[in-house]
Amino acid sequence: AQLEEVLCTHPKVADCMVAGVPDASRGESVAAYLIPADDTLTAKELARWCAANDDLSDYKCPRYYRFVTELPYNATGKKLHVQLKQQAAADLAAGLLERP
Helix, strand or coil, X not given: CHHHHXXXXXXXXXXXXXXXXXXXXXXXXXXXXXXXXXXXXXXXXXXXHHHCCCCCCHHHCXXXXXXXXXXXXXXXXXXXXXXXXXXXXXXXXXXXCEXX
């Protein structure tokens, strides 16, 4: 939740969610899924944004990013993190996640 709050305060981010993905050396790494409010938004820009935030430890910063047009929500507007985690694992395996 803290990381999502930080990412969503970026002026070029319309919405975001994060999920854990398998990582051989760390056990799990963070993948951020973002709906950009501006098409010029990059993973490097977001990585700098997170690194500059004093409230986030390095391990909390996303290792992977994916820009999407929609995120999984249920009918009442609740974020579906379990569904995103499954999608993130599949996206990682397919090479669809971007590293800054």
